[in-house]
Amino acid sequence: MLKKVLALSLVAAMTLTIVTGCKKETTNVTNKPSTQVSETLPPGVEYKSNIGESFDYTNGLNVTLKEVVETKDQNTSTESSYMACFVEAKNNGNEDVRIYVLDDFKVFVDGVKLDENFYTTTLSNVYAKNVYSEFGFFDGTIKKGESLSGYVSFETPKSWDTLEVIFFPNALKSNDTIKYTITPSDIKPKY
16 A cells, blocks of 8 residues: 555656656747747648557657557546557657657547646556556657657546547657547557
8 A cells, every 4th residue: 555655646746747847948839839939830741650550750760659558447437538658769860859748749539639638647647657667758858879668648538439649759840740540449458
């Protein structure tokens, strides 16, 4: 019991640290609301990939959305489902790539964008951390030749037909996206 309380406290502290400490240095992407637009990037290219497929982006970033899992049993009394995407990336390019979990991912449920309040909520983080205990958020700087693995957690309504997970692989320099379309049959329960 003490281990669970300690783990939950640690996850809550990590969540607060990420939420308060991860801000982009620039906010110049056209499809992201901002009050400090210093320059506007042109519209990007939408690439499509599938769960489990490796995708090579133009900056040398090789990205794989390994799985999308439900991290809490839906047969509980909550009105939400708690999900996590496990992502791996390797930087085969010449420049560092910075990933911001809160800015570089967008999730759409049946065509409607999830409000940012549904990303990395305390509960979605706790449940995701229980599943991926040795990993943290998919967030950080990936130096040339290095890799990053982690999760993106979010909360959805219990019932849905299609999830779209949109990843901006180079958001500081481009509006390009990699889009993953997910159906309920793609989700693995892991709780």
